Amino acid sequence: MRKYVCxxxxxxxxxxxxxxxxxxxxxxxxAPLAIGSALMVMVFAGGHLSGGHYNPAVTLGVWLRxxxxxxxxxxxxxxxxAGAILASVAAQAIKGNVPVVRMTLSVGPALLAExxxxxxxxxxxxxxxxxxxxxxxxxxxxxxxxxxxxxAFAAGSVSGGAFNPAxxxxxxxxxxxxxxxxxxxxxxELLAGAFAAWIFLGLNPKDR
Amino acid sequence: MRKYVCxxxxxxxxxxxxxxxxxxxxxxxxAPLAIGSALMVMVFAGGHLSGGHYNPAVTLGVWLRxxxxxxxxxxxxxxxxAGAILASVAAQAIKGNVPVVRMTLSVGPALLAExxxxxxxxxxxxxxxxxxxxxxxxxxxxxxxxxxxxxAFAAGSVSGGAFNPAxxxxxxxxxxxxxxxxxxxxxxELLAGAFAAWIFLGLNPKDR
Amino acid sequence: MRKYVCxxxxxxxxxxxxxxxxxxxxxxxxAPLAIGSALMVMVFAGGHLSGGHYNPAVTLGVWLRxxxxxxxxxxxxxxxxAGAILASVAAQAIKGNVPVVRMTLSVGPALLAExxxxxxxxxxxxxxxxxxxxxxxxxxxxxxxxxxxxxAFAAGSVSGGAFNPAxxxxxxxxxxxxxxxxxxxxxxELLAGAFAAWIFLGLNPKDR
Amino acid sequence: MRKYVCxxxxxxxxxxxxxxxxxxxxxxxxAPLAIGSALMVMVFAGGHLSGGHYNPAVTLGVWLRxxxxxxxxxxxxxxxxAGAILASVAAQAIKGNVPVVRMTLSVGPALLAExxxxxxxxxxxxxxxxxxxxxxxxxxxxxxxxxxxxxAFAAGSVSGGAFNPAxxxxxxxxxxxxxxxxxxxxxxELLAGAFAAWIFLGLNPKDR
Numbered sequence: 012m013r014k015y016v017c018x019x020x021x022x023x024x025x026x027x028x029x030x031x032x033x034x035x036x037x038x039x040x041x042a043p044l045a046i047g048s049a050l051m052v053m054v055f056a057g058g059h060l061s062g063g064h065y066n067p068a069v070t071l072g073v074w075l076r077x078x079x080x081x082x083x084x085x086x087x088x089x090x091x092x093a094g095a096i097l098a099s100v101a102a103q104a105i106k107g108n109v110p111v112v113r114m115t116l117s118v119g120p121a122l123l124a125e126x127x128x129x130x131x132x133x134x135x136x137x138x139x140x141x142x143x144x145x146x147x148x149x150x151x152x153x154x155x156x157x158x159x160x161x162x163a164f165a166a167g168s169v170s171g172g173a174f175n176p177a178x179x180x181x182x183x184x185x186x187x188x189x190x191x192x193x194x195x196x197x198x199x200e201l202l203a204g205a206f207a208a209w210i211f212l213g214l215n216p217k218d219r
Numbered sequence: 220m221r222k223y224v225c226x227x228x229x230x231x232x233x234x235x236x237x238x239x240x241x242x243x244x245x246x247x248x249x250a251p252l253a254i255g256s257a258l259m260v261m262v263f264a265g266g267h268l269s270g271g272h273y274n275p276a277v278t279l280g281v282w283l284r285x286x287x288x289x290x291x292x293x294x295x296x297x298x299x300x301a302g303a304i305l306a307s308v309a310a311q312a313i314k315g316n317v318p319v320v321r322m323t324l325s326v327g328p329a330l331l332a333e334x335x336x337x338x339x340x341x342x343x344x345x346x347x348x349x350x351x352x353x354x355x356x357x358x359x360x361x362x363x364x365x366x367x368x369x370x371a372f373a374a375g376s377v378s379g380g381a382f383n384p385a386x387x388x389x390x391x392x393x394x395x396x397x398x399x400x401x402x403x404x405x406x407x408e409l410l411a412g413a414f415a416a417w418i419f420l421g422l423n424p425k426d427r
Numbered sequence: 428m429r430k431y432v433c434x435x436x437x438x439x440x441x442x443x444x445x446x447x448x449x450x451x452x453x454x455x456x457x458a459p460l461a462i463g464s465a466l467m468v469m470v471f472a473g474g475h476l477s478g479g480h481y482n483p484a485v486t487l488g489v490w491l492r493x494x495x496x497x498x499x500x501x502x503x504x505x506x507x508x509a510g511a512i513l514a515s516v517a518a519q520a521i522k523g524n525v526p527v528v529r530m531t532l533s534v535g536p537a538l539l540a541e542x543x544x545x546x547x548x549x550x551x552x553x554x555x556x557x558x559x560x561x562x563x564x565x566x567x568x569x570x571x572x573x574x575x576x577x578x579a580f581a582a583g584s585v586s587g588g589a590f591n592p593a594x595x596x597x598x599x600x601x602x603x604x605x606x607x608x609x610x611x612x613x614x615x616e617l618l619a620g621a622f623a624a625w626i627f628l629g630l631n632p633k634d635r
Numbered sequence: 636m637r638k639y640v641c642x643x644x645x646x647x648x649x650x651x652x653x654x655x656x657x658x659x660x661x662x663x664x665x666a667p668l669a670i671g672s673a674l675m676v677m678v679f680a681g682g683h684l685s686g687g688h689y690n691p692a693v694t695l696g697v698w699l700r701x702x703x704x705x706x707x708x709x710x711x712x713x714x715x716x717a718g719a720i721l722a723s724v725a726a727q728a729i730k731g732n733v734p735v736v737r738m739t740l741s742v743g744p745a746l747l748a749e750x751x752x753x754x755x756x757x758x759x760x761x762x763x764x765x766x767x768x769x770x771x772x773x774x775x776x777x778x779x780x781x782x783x784x785x786x787a788f789a790a791g792s793v794s795g796g797a798f799n800p801a802x803x804x805x806x807x808x809x810x811x812x813x814x815x816x817x818x819x820x821x822x823x824e825l826l827a828g829a830f831a832a833w834i835f836l837g838l839n840p841k842d843r
Contacts, residue, residue, distance in 0.1 A: 013422050013424075017422055020342070024335075024339050024369075028369055031374055032373060040248065040456065040457050049369045055346075055347050055362035059352030105328045105332045105373075105377055106377065119520075120521045120522070123521055138471075138472040144476070145475050148471075149356045149565035150471050150568060152358060154568065160464060161444055164447075165448060166447055166522075169522065210436075214476055221838050224834075235789065249664050250788075253785050253789060256781045260755075260759050260779075260781050261759075263774050263775075309747070313748045313751075315744070357773035358565075360774060543725065543729075558683065566777065573672045573675060577648075577676065580655075580669035581651065581655035581656060582730075629640075630637050630641055
């Protein structure tokens with residue numbers, strides 16, 4: 012139960028930062044830095060409690076890699092989604108319920124960007140936070156958070172830069188992404204997480 | 220006594236940076252980066268001496284969590300407040316005593332923002348700097364400082380982004396916050412610190 | 428073989444970030460931060476697998492320093508080049524195949540900048556990731572990635588800020604650098620890598 | 636001798652970054668980030684060789700604190716100054732020998748800013764890189780480099796943000812600071828370094 016509360020808190024503050032940066036004033040160059048850093052600090056704060064996923068695609072990858080039990084999978088997803096929704100409400104309470112301009116989505120490039128950077132994110136998580144070769148390091152949160160920042164700088168204008176099904180829900184709530192597109196984000200991101208776990212196990216055969 | 224001097228120095232440089240970034244030229248996108256980094260470097264420099272709080276809400280949370288003695292509580296608060304006030308004077312000496320435009324405060328959203336991000340700050344402090352599960356890490360200062368940066372990016376335009384009763388005093392001195400609102404900031408921030416300590420103890424039962 | 432896949436993945440994401448930041452919208456102040464951070468996260472993720480070079484000049488320097496076998500040299504270079512080319516294609520698929528304005532190159536200053544900052548990069552890699560004096564540290568990825576960021580901030584407008592023959596290929600593909608200039612970049616960067624290895628061995632005589 | 640070469644290299648790249656960011660295009664919001672990061676990467680790269688000072692005021696403070704021999708003091712200063720001058724020439728070769736607009740200096744605020752942030756820098760160096768209480772950490776370079784970034788953000792527009800007599804020479808060479816003012820910078824910065832050493836020894840009595 013404590014793990015789920017930790018996932019709830021971490022996803023809440025990640026999405027709260029996303030929401031506050033997306034709602035007016037419009038996102039400037041600092042949104043990726045703020046969002047990546049929010050993930051970083053919550054990973055550093057909660058990694059010893061729940062693993063610090065805050066992202067259903069990460070939880071899927073960590074489960075496939077063998078560091079998350081099957082009983083935790085769905086409760087983690089529920090905690091992450093619930094945290095993201097409440098955070099969207101809180102962001103609107105703080106910034107005002109300002110209408111957000113919906114992104115004009117070019118589906119192919121957007122899903123390619125979401126796939127590639129969600130893959131990168133889960134690849135970085137598995138290698139820095141679950142691999143024997145990097146045990147005891149002090150950089151996992153920095154590496155994980157800044158991967159999201161990089162993706163948001165590189166492709167945020169194309170896909171919205173979610174790389175995270177829970178954040179995608181929040182972006183739908185706030186209005187940046189249309190609800191019908193949400194399923195496409197989820198499928199793409201979860202596939203990327205599973206693919207990253209498969210690549211990780213191939214590259215780290217002794218870690219199975 | 221050495222601990223109090225260290226708290227005084229750290230809060231001085233935190234508030235000096237805040238003050239220099241708030242007084243003309245007006246705060247741009249870099250103020251949150253500068254302020255969060257100022258906290259980071261002072262936490263790294265003084266953590267082994269005083270714990271590196273530089274924030275009465277953090278000191279309250281650390282005391283409730285059991286890592287600060289009751290005799291230190293009030294001296295820490297005095298050192299932090301004194302450091303913030305002198306730093307405000309120093310910032311005015313450096314940048315010129317330019318009139319600062321007072322924030323037009325929307326009380327509800329501002330206090331919500333101060334509560335949430337002060338909670339996040341104390342939650343991060345307790346988990347990265349006082350938890351058994353993260354002992355010996357090299358990231359506590361980065362995590363703590365960047366939490367303030369995230370909060371300032373997300374909600375600085377709403378509340379001023381103090382998340383710290385000592386900094387709130389400094390912002391009152393410089394003129395960004397009206398004196399009558401100061402008590403609201405203090406109560407909100409101290410409540411958030413206490414709440415974070417309570418959540419921390421629930422999530423880390425072996426750390427009591 | 429696993430090492431080469433890791434080098435391929437890391438160089439792919441480094442160049443993907445470069446490409447997405449170079450193709451419209453034009454590079455702003457964030458490109459160096461994004462690119463340096465992309466290198467950082469991939470070094471943290473893959474350092475335990477392949478050494479995390481992602482750069483033929485780094486591989487040359489690490490080989491001369493004695494931490495990379497001669498059999499790995501060419502496969503590493505091929506993996507890095509292939510990753511950079513595919514990433515350039517992927518960046519065009521994400522951002523659109525927008526014509527990029529070719530840099531007007533002042534050859535002397537550009538090659539001086541490429542030499543100096545490629546030297547700095549390999550010097551930092553060898554000292555933070557292969558020296559006995561810094562064994563077991565958690566900062567190598569941060570130091571390496573931010574060296575590229577510094578070089579790109581300082582001299583990106585002069586040379587394009589490659590500091591990496593594989594990235595130079597990608598910049599040629601995208602159109603920022605003219606193909607005939609590519610050989611100049613390669614020679615300059617490889618010379619800088621070799622010179623950094625020579626200096627490193629002089630400064631760390633016990634590490635031979 | 637190796638130590639002096641390392642100090643020369645590190646100060647060279649610090650000042651090269653300063654110079655490239657000061658010469659046209661004019662310094663934007665990124666100059667402090669670039670300069671602080673240049674110091675960070677060179678401290679991480681050379682700390683195990685020479686201590687990674689790259690700053691005569693730091694060398695003075697480290698000597699007073701007892702971690703630098705008296706025979707090294709003047710050679711370190713010479714290496715730092717020589718590195719800064721050659722770097723200024725290199726920066727002009729890369730960026731073009733563009734006339735730099737001299738700062739209009741308000742002496743009192745400028746020297747106050749230089750004193751306070753040079754103090755902060757040496758205080759952070761001594762506590763993170765020479766104190767028993769922080770032995771073996773992986774954050775010293777981050778803390779040291781970001782202190783300079785913070786100072787440059789806070790007071791760069793007032794004093795030029797040198798916090799370093801060797802960098803002050805470089806700023807004189809490039810033309811940002813008038814030569815007659817240089818002695819004021821040196822005296823102020825060296826006093827700040829000595830004061831920081833005195834405070835450090837008071838706060839860390841067991842480290843004497």
